[in-house]
Amino acid sequence: MSKPNHLATETSPYLLQHAYNPVEWFPWSEEALKKAKDESKPILVSIGYSACHWCHVMEKESFENEETAAIMNEYFVNIKIDREERPDIDQVYMDAVQAMTGSGGWPLNVFLTPDGKPFYGGTYYPPQQLYNRPSWTDVLHGVANAWHNKHEEVLQQANNLTGYIEQSNTFGHDNAEQNFTHEKAATIFTNLMKQADTLEGGFGKAPKFPQTFSIQYLLKYYHFYKNEEALKHALLSLDKMIYGGIYDQLGGGFARYSTDAEWLAPHFEKMLYDNALLLITMADAYQLTKNDLYKETIDHTMAFITRELLSPENGFYAALDADSEGEEGKFYVWSKKEVEEVLGADAELFCKFYDITETGNWEHTNILRVKISVDDFSQKHKIDLPVLKEKLKEGREKLLKAREKRVRPGLDDKILLNWNALMNTACCKIYAATGREEYRELALKNVNFLLAAFLQGENLFHTYKNGHAKISAFLDDYAYLIQALINLQEITGDVSYLMKAKELTEHVLDNFSEAETGLFYFTGSQQKDIIVRKKEIYDGALPSGNAVMISNLYYLAVVFDVQLWHERCNKALGSLVKMCENYPTSFGVWCDLILEVIRGTREIVVTGEVVDEVRKEILANFIPYKVFQSASQENNLFPLLSGKSVTSQPLIFHCKNYSCSEPVNNVDLLLKQL
Known part of the structure; x- marks a missing residue:
């Protein structure tokens, strides 16, 4: 050596x-x-x-x-x-x-x-x-x-x-007034679908990335305009990924992308951020459809994350390697003989369901994947559905146990603030969708760790390992953390998260702003060791910090009634509308915000001495584009809560521009108002 x-x-x-x-x-x-x-x-x-x-x-x-x-x-x-x-x-x-x-x-x-x-x-x-x-x-x-x-x-x-x-960094200076119309939403949808693979799901040709932002847009577009094509393609894309080799059928969790059009063969690395973004998208899909496939995949993916990527301090590690023993995917693939040795008499059924053959479906070995749903397989092979599900579950558990004896892929055990904040938002979203308390508890433990480990005075840091945080935080770190704090307030009613979000937002405005455009630089004003301060606007594997930060400002402008923040959002968004319309797969989070501006933001408030159950019931529903606050005592510090009495029975208010309709006392009546 x-x-x-x-x-x-x-x-x-x-x-x-x-x-x-x-x-x-x-x-x-x-x-x-x-x-x-x-x-x-x-x-x-x-x-x-x-x-x-x-x-x-x-x-x-x-x-x-x-x-x-x-x-x-x-x-x-x-x-x-x-x-x-x-x-x-x-x-x-x-x-x-x-x-x-x-x-x-x-x-x-x-x-x-x-x-x-x-x-x-x-x-x-x-x-x-x-x-x-x-x-x-x-x-x-x-x-x-x-x-x-x-x-x-x-x-x-x-x-x-x-x-x-x-x-190339001078975009965003065209601030022509924009009319945010229904036609713009339709144009974005049309241009998205021009790139859609309507046979295998997703967008574009191989290699295929999940493109969760575009799927989320389609789900919301369906919700508002009842366009069946939008829903069909969003769900097809999720289903094909869940059934494909990009998804770890035994251990849960998604690889970064597929090298082919049918989601069979990934480069086998598993990144924290991909799984966070897919969890957020599946939470939306489950709220909208109540299809158990999405809930089961959420739970299975979270089992992987908590088993393999959760640190003792409640931070999330960055990634698992693609390789083990110098060979890509070796940890994850199986020969038919190996499966037969583990499962014995049950191997034939298992191999048939998961496309495991003697010759292999990938480089002379097998990546587990599902070619037809368990319901269709049950009918085709005339096997009782509960019996089939139990047999497959037992087989997965046995193979997972056997797999644990293999040499594991390397773990990247650094903890990144931006990826952890995305995962925190995912925990909030899947708690809202499923009601599983452990996801809420994990979000709370994680944010406590993040604020203790990464925040020093007014400044955040980007990466943490061995008890030490270093490298000044970037725009993504601030934007994703503020987003997580907003979501934490929604699932807890704790307004201290909003106060911290406001404090961090003011720091971003002071240190990352480009005044002329309303956009933000990726690096803070104190950082001097790069030749160009870039403005990153494209939504790639990660959401653009600019798009998330503008979305945060849009939300917090309502919470704190700051008109200047609202105007800044419109200025920044207006300069990018044309690009979003023409290239929606590169601007998914921006497209989402455009749709929110077009459809309007719902303002929902719950007050009452005991609000937990009503809050949980509201959160379980698919309600895009809402500002949601709940309070168990009177609070006049926030415009939406100001002047609203707290009684023994919960009251639910639906508001627009702080003007509220008569309160109702059950969630079904609220949903009718919406």
Whole structure:
């Protein structure tokens, strides 16, 4: 083993994986940047994350190779970055690589001038030239040669590319007045469905990502306009994922995406944020349809999360790796013989249901998936439905127990504030949908941990491990946490969460704002170690921090009656409406907010000496776009609660612009009013 490099004292599991490479890796630091300037060397920044399959491949092929490492050490200052710890740096250099090559991904390998400006880059490079990709050593020699022999051209390229990145960050200045009409909602729906795979669910072609924001829009669009096509495609998309190999049929939880159109073969990494977003979407689907499939999948996924991703401190770990024993998916796949050895006489039925064959359904082995529903299978094979369900349950439990004896995939045990806040919102949403008290309790324990671990004075931090939080928080951290606090208030009635949300919102307004557009920068005003302060507006794997923050402002403007916040939301949203209409799969959270503006926000208040049961009953219903407060004592600090008496029997108020109809005393009457 090589001696440790400069990553050995880091806490990120991804960086620690590279701590004994012969490459002299540095973390992103003043020391590394100074070294590059002092020695007039270009910087190689290599960005990845611990659950990334191709990151592992390139490490094994190139970064562990002594001869390759010698070239890197001679010509470059080498910096390794965990993209989950420093998404701000990843965003800037991903933009650069996409501008240069037309595509991006991880590992992301970018060459910079000593002052941090990118001039060349790409993603995975093989050790030998392959499929029109140059070898990694060819790239290293080529860049080193250009740096020494075409220095002025390299600097010009770096300046041009940095200028392009800055220019591409100037959106949001078109603040023309927008009419938020029903026609705009319909246009968004129509353009979404143009990308819909109406056979296999989801949007676009392989590789397929869950795209939960678009599914949520379809559910809400159906709710308001009774468009059956919207509901059909939303549920088809969820069902196909739940039945597919992207879902862990034994242990619960979803992988990040599917490599094929029918959701069979994922890259097997399991990320906390994907599961949080899918839980939120399934909570909506269950509230709307009361289909037990969604409730069962919620419970099964939560069993996975609490078993494998929950820390003793009630934080959630980041991810599980795709690989074990150096092989992708090995932990999750089965041969028919292995299943027969575990299940014996019951194996035939189990294999038939989960598409397990002698030849395999993926690379000569089997990923468990469901090709027809359990109800249809019961009828087709003339098996009593309760008997079939029990047999399958017993089989899953036996195989899960057997699987536990295998070598487990690596765990990325850092705790990220933004992902935890998303998971907290998920716990709130699934508590509301299912009424299961343990989900509410988990949300409360988690937020107590987050506020204790990540908040120091007025400032939040982004990542936590071994009792220590570090790296100043980004917009996503603040936005997602504020969103979680809003949801916690709804499920508890505790207004202290709203006060904390307001405090954090004011900090964001002071430190992240771009005044001209009403939008927000991804990084705070104090952060100085990046070449561009980006405004991230696209909803990708994670919701745009801008979209979530504007949604938060929209909600809190009602709660605290702040007209300026409301006006800011309209200004920011108005500048992006055209993009949202034309490219709805890239702006799902924004589209959701546009639909809320079109349909209006319901204001619902419950007062009474005992309000818990009524609150729970209201939350169980699918009521999009509401501000919901409940109080067991009089409270004049909040406009919606002000002047409302508290009696022994609960009273339910439906309001608009703080003007309330006569209170009713049961939830059915409220639903009729809505």
